[in-house]
Amino acid sequence: MTNTEDNIVLERVDRPSSQRKIAKIIAAARTEFFANGFSASSIEAIAARAEVSKVTVYSWFKTKENLFGEVVKAERARMTQKFVDDSLESESLRDILLHVAENLLNFLMLEEKVRFDRILAAEVNRDPKIGKYFLDNGPRASMANLTELLQKLVDKGEIESSDPKFSAEMFHGLVMGNMDVFLRYGEKIKLTTPEKRERAKRAVDAWIRIHQK
Amino acid sequence: MTNTEDNIVLERVDRPSSQRKIAKIIAAARTEFFANGFSASSIEAIAARAEVSKVTVYSWFKTKENLFGEVVKAERARMTQKFVDDSLESESLRDILLHVAENLLNFLMLEEKVRFDRILAAEVNRDPKIGKYFLDNGPRASMANLTELLQKLVDKGEIESSDPKFSAEMFHGLVMGNMDVFLRYGEKIKLTTPEKRERAKRAVDAWIRIHQK
DNA sequence: TTTTATTTGAACGCTTCCGTTCATTTTGTA
DNA sequence: TACAAAATGAACGGAAGCGTTCAAATAAAA
Numbered sequence: 001m002t003n004t005e006d007n008i009v010l011e012r013v014d015r016p017s018s019q020r021k022i023a024k025i026i027a028a029a030r031t032e033f034f035a036n037g038f039s040a041s042s043i044e045a046i047a048a049r050a051e052v053s054k055v056t057v058y059s060w061f062k063t064k065e066n067l068f069g070e071v072v073k074a075e076r077a078r079m080t081q082k083f084v085d086d087s088l089e090s091e092s093l094r095d096i097l098l099h100v101a102e103n104l105l106n107f108l109m110l111e112e113k114v115r116f117d118r119i120l121a122a123e124v125n126r127d128p129k130i131g132k133y134f135l136d137n138g139p140r141a142s143m144a145n146l147t148e149l150l151q152k153l154v155d156k157g158e159i160e161s162s163d164p165k166f167s168a169e170m171f172h173g174l175v176m177g178n179m180d181v182f183l184r185y186g187e188k189i190k191l192t193t194p195e196k197r198e199r200a201k202r203a204v205d206a207w208i209r210i211h212q213k
Numbered sequence: 214m215t216n217t218e219d220n221i222v223l224e225r226v227d228r229p230s231s232q233r234k235i236a237k238i239i240a241a242a243r244t245e246f247f248a249n250g251f252s253a254s255s256i257e258a259i260a261a262r263a264e265v266s267k268v269t270v271y272s273w274f275k276t277k278e279n280l281f282g283e284v285v286k287a288e289r290a291r292m293t294q295k296f297v298d299d300s301l302e303s304e305s306l307r308d309i310l311l312h313v314a315e316n317l318l319n320f321l322m323l324e325e326k327v328r329f330d331r332i333l334a335a336e337v338n339r340d341p342k343i344g345k346y347f348l349d350n351g352p353r354a355s356m357a358n359l360t361e362l363l364q365k366l367v368d369k370g371e372i373e374s375s376d377p378k379f380s381a382e383m384f385h386g387l388v389m390g391n392m393d394v395f396l397r398y399g400e401k402i403k404l405t406t407p408e409k410r411e412r413a414k415r416a417v418d419a420w421i422r423i424h425q426k
Numbered sequence: 427t428t429t430t431a432t433t434t435g436a437a438c439g440c441t442t443c444c445g446t447t448c449a450t451t452t453t454g455t456a
Numbered sequence: 457t458a459c460a461a462a463a464t465g466a467a468c469g470g471a472a473g474c475g476t477t478c479a480a481a482t483a484a485a486a
Contacts, residue, residue, distance in 0.1 A: 018462070037335050039252035042443060053464045058445065115338070117397075122250050122335030124399045125328070131399035139394050166390070170419060173386025177379070180393070181352050184330075186337045186344035206383060210419045230483075231432070255473060266434050271475065433482070442473080452463070 022060055024050040030071050034115050038068055038123050068123070072130060075116055076137050081107055084145045093158045094204060100146065101175045101200035108176060109191065114183045143168055159211040167211060174203040235273055237263040243284050247328050251281055251336050281336070285343060288329060289350050294320055297358045306371045307417060313359065314388045314413035321389060322404065327396045356381055372424040380424060387416040 028050035032041040043064060047054040061067040083103040091099075107113060124131035146168040154161050161167040183189060191199065241263035245254040256277055260267045274280040296316040304312075320326060337344035359381040366372050374380040396402060404412065 021463085035338060037250065037252060037338065039250060040339075043445085044443070054444095055446085055465085056463055059462080062445095064444080118334045118337060121331045121397045124331060124397075125248060125250065126253075128399045135395060135398045135400060139391060139398075143391070166415065169390030169392075170387055170416075172391045173389060174383055176386060176391075177382030178352060178356070178385045178389075179382075182348060184334045184337070185348045185352075186341045187348060202379065203383075206423045209423050234433085256475085257473075267474095268435085268476085269433060272432080275475095277474075427486095429484100429486075431482105431484075434480085436478095438475105438477080440474085440476105442471105444471085445469095447468080448466095450464080450466105452461105454459105454461080456457100456459080 018060075021050070021052055021056060025052060025057055025060065025067075026070055026074055028052075029067050030075070033068060033071055034119055037119055038064075038126065043067075065127075069130075072120070072134070076134065079107075079113065079116070080137060080141075082145065083107070083142055084149045093153060094208065096149070096153075097171075097204045097207065098197075098200055100149070101171075101204050102196060104172070104175050105191075105196050105200060108180060109183065109189065109196075118184060143172070146171060159208070160213045161211050167207075170210065171203070171207050174206050175200065231273075234263070234265055234269060238265060238270055238273065238280075239283055239287055242280050243288070246281060246284055247332055250332055251277075251339065256280070278340075282343075285333070285347070289347065292320075292326060292329070293350060293354075295358065296320070296355055297362045306366060307421065309362070309366075310384075310417045310420065311410075311413055313362070314384075314417050315409060317385070317388050318404075318409050318413060321393060322396065322402065322409075331397060356385070359384060372421070373426045374424050380420075383423065384416070384420050387419050388413065 025046065029041075029046045031049060032046050035041075043057055044054055046067070047057045050057070057067070061070060081103070083100050085099070085103075120130065120134060143165075147164050150159075150161060150164045150167050150171070153159050154164060179189060238259065242254075242259045244262060245259050248254075256270055257267055259280070260270045263270070270280070274283060294316070296313050298312075298316075333343065333347060356378075360377050363372075363374060363377045363380050363384070367374050367377060392402060
């Protein structure tokens with residue numbers, strides 16, 4: 001029953017000090033939820049971490065679920081990212097794709113992103129809506145974006161694809177391989193920038209080879 | 214501190230009735246943990262579901278953590294699966310790969326597997342060892358298996374690869390695309406057998422194209 | 427049948443947590 | 457300075473859960 005769309009934080013937040021406290025509460029909640037998950041995090045610990053009284057937490061966020069919803073909402077805002085930027089129109093096919101691949105790689109390997117994924121996926125059982133909400137604003141949007149880009153490249157005659165959506169999936173798959181599995185289960189994979197670039201290069205070259213006429 | 218290697222269940226389990234109860238407890242625990250995660254599941258609910266007294270649960274499994282560990286252990290046994298079977302020596306390159314791809318697809322799309330993933334990933338924060346344990350027995354083993362197969366194909370001169378490990382990753386990536394993300398976040402993706410076969414075919418063809426001389 | 431291992435229910439102590447109430451104090455604004 | 461909004465600490469009721477104890481009942485093995 002987590003409400004992720006409506007305003008959960010009450011209105012009339014004129015005072016800057018209140019704003020500051022609210023922000024601190026959300027930050028603290030984020031930390032706690034990320035560390036312990038929903039059930040094992042307590043409002044009291046969150047209040048303590050935010051250096052705020054429990055009553056204050058309850059006065060701004062009516063329930064634990066709402067607070068969690070607010071955290072998710074804030075996080076979505078932080079994490080919504082465009083992998084495909086339009087400033088690349090002039091570049092070559094390969095350079096465009098390399099850019100996208102590197103963006104993707106950087107984003108999906110962020111320690112924060114990985115941790116968030118862990119927590120959120122588990123909470124999908126408790127509230128399936130939260131999963132759909134995130135899919136729509138995250139992966140689904142990104143994939144649509146990527147598909148659109150690829151379609152453009154097809155239209156320009158640079159590559160061939162009978163199914164740009166699947167091509168986009170393959171792109172993602174080639175770039176990430178199964179690193180995401182390992183990351184999610186706690187493996188510490190650190191790639192340097194050149195290593196990421198190398199990986200991106202290999203993925204892009206493979207992808208181009210598949211889609212060459 | 215979940216102990217996943219040692220025997221947690223006490224020795225001297227001679228009586229068949231005890232065996233039966235222990236099995237029922239693990240099954241009930243599985244259901245509860247899968248539905249609610251670790252923290253939100255209670256021993257009492259598990260005992261009730263297993264139609265057993267709470268004391269019995271505690272007498273066989275000393276703590277909640279141990280019980281969880283036993284569930285994970287049982288689940289690993291259920292889920293350890295070979296994607297590469299050796300009975301395929303005689304088949305063609307493409308047929309071998311198609312087999313593997315379909316096995317992979319079938320396994321990774323199992324509703325049960327997806328749910329297990331959700332729970333387990335969340336528990337990695339509580340106990341990182343559990344993640345490593347699962348990686349080693351699951352994905353890592355499978356990937357080693359696949360890499361070995363690909364190396365064999367390289368040795369036979371059927372394909373070209375300067376880095377079989379990355380080739381294996383690409384194989385995985387091409388087959389799954391980013392379906393796993395959507396699955397984990399609760400999207401209901403149901404593929405019929407022909408649809409899976411089609412997907413496998415496309416992935417394999419793409420992969421072969423990348424690795425052709 | 428006797429002996430021994432299991433199982434049970436009920437109760438207990440203890441801890442944690444949710445969410446609320448209230449009287450008091452702090453803070454920002456007019 | 458006076459007023460109103462916001463924040464606080466302390467305490468509360470109530471629920472849930474962990475893990476234990478114990479005496480009594482049940483079931484298997486000898």
